[in-house]
Amino acid sequence: PRGAPPPAPVRPASARRLLKWLTGHFGLLPFLVYTGVFLGAPVVMVVLGAFQDNDGAFTTENITGALADQYGRSFVTSIELSALTATLGAVLGALLAHAVLGSKPDGLLRKIVSSASGVLANFGGVPLAFAFIATLGSIGIVTKALTGLGVDLYGGGFNLFTFTGISIVYVYFQIPLMVIVFTPALEGMREQWREAAENLGATKWQYFRLIAGPVLLPPFLASALLLFANAFSAYATAYALTSGVVPLVPIQIGSLVSGNVVADQQNLGKALGLGMILVVALVMAIYAWMQKRASRWLG
Known part of the structure; x- marks a missing residue:
């Protein structure tokens, strides 16, 4: 009819879906911008x-150099250190989390362990290294106390400033991190499963082997992978503790980028960084897959 407004333009279905998605996720825009600037761009x-x-010319020499000589060995050392501390932290942290969950839900023990885990899991860097040097260093408090009791800690082969010492320091923050990430999986275990197993005559070992173990295995492995990535990317603690004596990938990258070893080798440091990105990405992909499997039972 005359005088009627023209019909509104019909948007394609894809445009409507995109507009709907943007409208529903508008709150994510600041986070996406922040992530893109400080994570994506680097x-x-x-x-x-x-x-x-x-x-600026294309070359593969950086990749070759990152896998050879001391840089290749630094990858091996970092992987060994991360695997060792992740395994120890996962086992000890899981046992601690299980023991704490056996106490009263609103008890003092659970509150203390939960609070301490949240603090200690984020206690790292130079302060953590200094704390261990002051405690277990060659003139540390514990070292001097043991010497007074006739125990020569360093004479017996222990040295805080070696691979073994770094492992001890890393386990210190790996255990509370495991408590934090694995406790929800333990809390997700349903009491009805245990009661049903007992009513059917199953022993505690049979319940763990046939029910609890298979259900908790994916979140346990996922948590261990998270601990691996956490140790693999740590830098300040190991550097402050050993001054780069133990070859680790983050320390090698820091030395190359700052020019402390060889000048104009920043791109070799970037090649090492690319290797770290690939390792961590693989670990986190497996972590996400395991978490998806665990959510089927614990969700």
Whole structure:
């Protein structure tokens, strides 16, 4: 009819879906911008720089150099250190979490362990290294106390500033982190499963082997992988403790980027960083897959 307004333009279905998604996730925009600027852009720069020489030309020498000699050994050392501390932290942390959950839900023990785990899991860097040096160093409090009792800690082969010492320090913050990430899985175990198993005549070992163990295995392995990634990417604690004597990938990257070893080797450091990104990405992908499997039972 005359005078009627023209019909509104019909948007394609894809445009409508995109507009609906943007409207529903508008609150994520600041987070996406923040992540893109401080995570996405550096990753892109590392990936591009790993395949460039100092003049900007394409090369694969950085990748080859990152896998050879002391840099290749640093990957092996970092993986060994991360695997060892993740295994110890996962086992000891799971046992501690299980023991704490056996106490009263509103009891003092659970509150203390939960609060301490939240603090100690984030206690790292130079302060943690200094705390261990003051405690277990060559002139540390515990070392002097043991010497007074006739126990020569360093004479017996122990040294805080070696691979063994770093492992002890890393386990210190790996255990509380395991308590934090694994406790929800233990809390997700349903009491009806245990009661049903007991009513059917199952022993505690049979309940754990046939029910609790298979259900808790995926979240346990996922938590252990998270601990692995946490140790693999740690830098300040190991550097402050050993000054780079123990070859670890983060320390090698820091030395190359700052030019402490060889000048104009920043792109080699980026190649090492690319290797770290690939290792952590693989670990976190497996972690996400295991968490998805665990959510089927514990969700």
